[in-house]
Amino acid sequence: MIDLYYWPTPNGWKLSIMLEECGLPYTLKPVNISRGEQFEPAFLAISPNNRIPALVDPAPPGGGAALSLFESGAMLQYLAEKTGRFLPADLAGRYAVTSWLHWQIGGLGPMVGQNGHFLLYATEQVPYAIERYAREVLRLYGVLDRQLAHTGAYIAGADYSIADIACFPWIMTHKKQQVPIDRFPHVQRWFATVRERPAVQRGLAVGRELGSPGKPMDEEARKHLFGNAPQARA
Numbered sequence: 001m002i003d004l005y006y007w008p009t010p011n012g013w014k015l016s017i018m019l020e021e022c023g024l025p026y027t028l029k030p031v032n033i034s035r036g037e038q039f040e041p042a043f044l045a046i047s048p049n050n051r052i053p054a055l056v057d058p059a060p061p062g063g064g065a066a067l068s069l070f071e072s073g074a075m076l077q078y079l080a081e082k083t084g085r086f087l088p089a090d091l092a093g094r095y096a097v098t099s100w101l102h103w104q105i106g107g108l109g110p111m112v113g114q115n116g117h118f119l120l121y122a123t124e125q126v127p128y129a130i131e132r133y134a135r136e137v138l139r140l141y142g143v144l145d146r147q148l149a150h151t152g153a154y155i156a157g158a159d160y161s162i163a164d165i166a167c168f169p170w171i172m173t174h175k176k177q178q179v180p181i182d183r184f185p186h187v188q189r190w191f192a193t194v195r196e197r198p199a200v201q202r203g204l205a206v207g208r209e210l211g212s213p214g215k216p217m218d219e220e221a222r223k224h225l226f227g228n229a230p231q232a233r234a
Contacts, residue, residue, distance in 0.1 A: 002026040005046060005054040007033050008207045010109070010169035011072045015053040017203030018076055018165050022083045026055075030210055046070060057082075073105045076162040086162045096156040100147070100163035104170065108144070111136045112170045115177055137177065141184045144171075148186035155190070160197075168194045172204075 004019060004026045006012045019026050031037045031052050038050045047054035047070035055075055060067040061082055069075045077098070080087035088094050115133035118126055144167070147155060155163040171191050174181045181188045194200055 001058070003029050003056040003058075005029045005031050005043065005052055005056075006207060007031055007052045008210055009033075009052065010112075010173060011051070012053045012207075013169040013172075013204055014072045014166055015055065015075055015079075016206035017168070017200050018079050018086075018162065020199040020203040020206075021165065021197075022079055022085055024079070024083065028207060030207060032210070034211065071105075073101050073166065076101065076166060080162050086160065086165065088157075088159070088161070093157065093159075097161045097163045100155050101166050103143075104163070104166040108140050108167060108170050111140055112173060112177060116173065119178065120176065134178075137179060141171075141179060141181075141187055145184040145186045148190050153190075153193075160194075164190075164194055168200065 002019065002024060004015055006016060006028055007030065031043055033052060037043065038047070038052060043054070044050060046056060046068045049070060051070070053072055053075065054068065054070045056066055056068045057078075058066040067078075069078055077087065087097055111133060114129075115137045118129040118133055122129075144155070151157050154160050155167060168191070171181075171187065172195075174191075181191065
């Protein structure tokens with residue numbers, strides 16, 4: 001059974017949704033990032049970048065030793081290949097999906113994350129940063145809206161894929177991020193469609209009792225989440 005090292009954040013939701021979509025059994029291994037558990041040596045052995053999610057699959061395809069993975073994009077691709085789902089077999093379709101997967105990892109996620117940080121969590125208001133990241137988030141929503149206007153149903157084409165699974169949790173934060181989603185009708189339509197999937201709803205419910213990104217933050221959490229914590233513990 002797969003071990004999922006997890007906390008309920010947009011990146012964590014990618015993997016809980018994917019596992020639910022694939023119907024793969026898994027054991028939840030909570031990593032309380034607000035209390036610094038991501039810096040524990042045992043977790044760093046699996047995820048050297050001290051970030052959730054991470055997973056360990058004791059039964060990788062082809063057999064052999066247990067496989068541990070970090071970085072959400074790599075895990076989504078691995079699970080898609082393991083199950084033969086949500087990643088097209090043909091070359092063009094496969095790279096359309098992986099292109100949008102990397103777009104989320106390199107653009108949408110980091111920019112929405114920075115926007116949320118300066119808008120919601122920074123201890124002082126930095127108008128330049130707030131404006132700069134807000135503009136970039138709106139630009140990225142525009143990119144996604146144009147793509148969905150072209151493809152229709154889903155981000156990389158007619159079929160639901162790991163590109164949709166990767167992007168959805170970050171678009172889900174649009175209200176807190178103060179993004180007027182109605183300015184992006186194709187994104188709004190796609191978001192509503194994906195949210196209705198039963199496996200998506202189950203994935204979002206995983207670990208709901210543990211906490212959420214919007215939970216009030218104390219000083220210990222701020223220390224661990226915003227880079228002032230040690231890189232590892234003895």
